Amino acid sequence: MSNAARLDATFHALSDPTRRAILARLAQEGDVTVMALAEPFAMSQPAISKHLKVLEKAGLVSRGRDAQKRPVHLEAQPLAEATGWLIEYRRYWQAQFGRLDDLLDELQRLEAAAGKN
Amino acid sequence: MQFGDPLSVTTPTDTQIVITRGFTAPPHLVYACYTQPSLIRRWLTGPDGWTMPVCAYDARPGGSYRFEWHGPGGEGFLAVSGDISQIDAIRYIDSQEVFDGGVMGPAYRAELAFELDGRGTRLLNTLTYTSLAHRDMVAATGMAEGMEMSFRSLDRLLAAEQG
Numbered sequence: 001m002s003n004a005a006r007l008d009a010t011f012h013a014l015s016d017p018t019r020r021a022i023l024a025r026l027a028q029e030g031d032v033t034v035m036a037l038a039e040p041f042a043m044s045q046p047a048i049s050k051h052l053k054v055l056e057k058a059g060l061v062s063r064g065r066d067a068q069k070r071p072v073h074l075e076a077q078p079l080a081e082a083t084g085w086l087i088e089y090r091r092y093w094q095a096q097f098g099r100l101d102d103l104l105d106e107l108q109r110l111e112a113a114a115g116k117n
Numbered sequence: 118m119q120f121g122d123p124l125s126v127t128t129p130t131d132t133q134i135v136i137t138r139g140f141t142a143p144p145h146l147v148y149a150c151y152t153q154p155s156l157i158r159r160w161l162t163g164p165d166g167w168t169m170p171v172c173a174y175d176a177r178p179g180g181s182y183r184f185e186w187h188g189p190g191g192e193g194f195l196a197v198s199g200d201i202s203q204i205d206a207i208r209y210i211d212s213q214e215v216f217d218g219g220v221m222g223p224a225y226r227a228e229l230a231f232e233l234d235g236r237g238t239r240l241l242n243t244l245t246y247t248s249l250a251h252r253d254m255v256a257a258t259g260m261a262e263g264m265e266m267s268f269r270s271l272d273r274l275l276a277a278e279q280g
Contacts, residue, residue, distance in 0.1 A: 008218065011219065011220065011222075012219075015219070015222065017250065020250065096160055096161055096162075097138055099159070099160035099161075099162065100140070100147075100150055100160040101140065101141075102160075103150055103156065103159045103160050104140055104141070104142035104146055104147065104150065105141075105142075107142065107146050107149070107150075107156075108142055108146065111146075
């Protein structure tokens with residue numbers, strides 16, 4: 001998957017409140033089985049499994065090897081990449097405002113010169 | 118929460134981010150830099166190596182704007198579109214903005230106020246999001262000096278979703 005596609009998948013996965021709640025639970029409790037994950041939601045196991053598939057596809061969770069339980073495990077790396085991208089975005093804005101300062105200086109010089117004519 | 122100088126970011130309500138920045142130029146010039154494509158192109162150009170092949174701004178009520186940025190060597194693309202609901206020349210612009218591909222989530226309200234401050238301008242950019250989670254996802258841009266800080270904000274987002 002390309003960087004952009006991976007970010008898209010991460011943000012898509014994070015766009016749903018149930019999926020964010022699942023990630024929050026995994027962050028707090030560690031590995032949790034699908035059955036246990038379904039409990040706090042008024043949802044069937046297949047409905048939760050659907051959400052887990054989206055999270056798994058985005059690489060945000062993985063499934064354990066224990067064939068009986070297959071506990072769900074939180075994968076932090078894609079979240080780190082998504083937040084890293086957002087930090088870059090702020091840096092970008094700081095740089096833009098720096099450029100705007102330079103442009104405003106130039107416009108003021110032009111106005112001052114025009115005023116003298 | 119506030120950080121940064123002269124660029125400051127605050128979160129006055131659960132769904133808002135307010136970015137303020139002082140400029141040593143009068144409001145009519147700052148307003149012009151935000152609304153005239155030939156001037157917008159001079160500063161809103163993206164990181165080094167990026168280009169802005171599309172820059173359109175129709176500064177009137179009911180008008181719209183669109184900016185597109187392309188990364189170096191055809192890698193990277195970012196685009197934002199906006200619909201202007203209210204505009205008061207050199208003082209205020211109210212619009213609905215949305216990034217292509219849902220990069221910043223659903224459409225949000227973007228207000229720009231250009232206030233006379235001494236001989237300069239105080240710019241207030243108020244961004245109003247559709248929910249706390251939507252806001253906090255975007256706020257991670259400003260809450261963090263490093264990855265550790267942004268993980269803490271992510272923790273808050275996740276905790277808020279649980280509570």
